[in-house]
Amino acid sequence: MERHYYTYLIEEEFAGHYFGRESVMFKLFYDYHWTGPDQKSQLAAKQIEFITKPIP
Incomplete structure (x- = not known):
């Protein structure tokens, strides 16, 4: 099993x-x-974008 980390x-x-x-x-x-x-939430994407900083 391959693991992915973010x-x-x-x-x-x-x-x-x-x-x-x-x-x-x-x-x-x-x-x-x-x-x-097809199930990704636009709201969740916007929330994540709002609370995170771009990684330099």
Whole structure:
């Protein structure tokens, strides 16, 4: 089985807000990455885009 890892830099505002509630963030990213292309949520994509920083 091949594993895939994704790295995101979370904006400080959101990192502080979700500290201790990592399971909520994990579920957002997990659901987005492991759903089929026809089922991907536009809302989840926008949420991820909003709370993450571009990796330099």
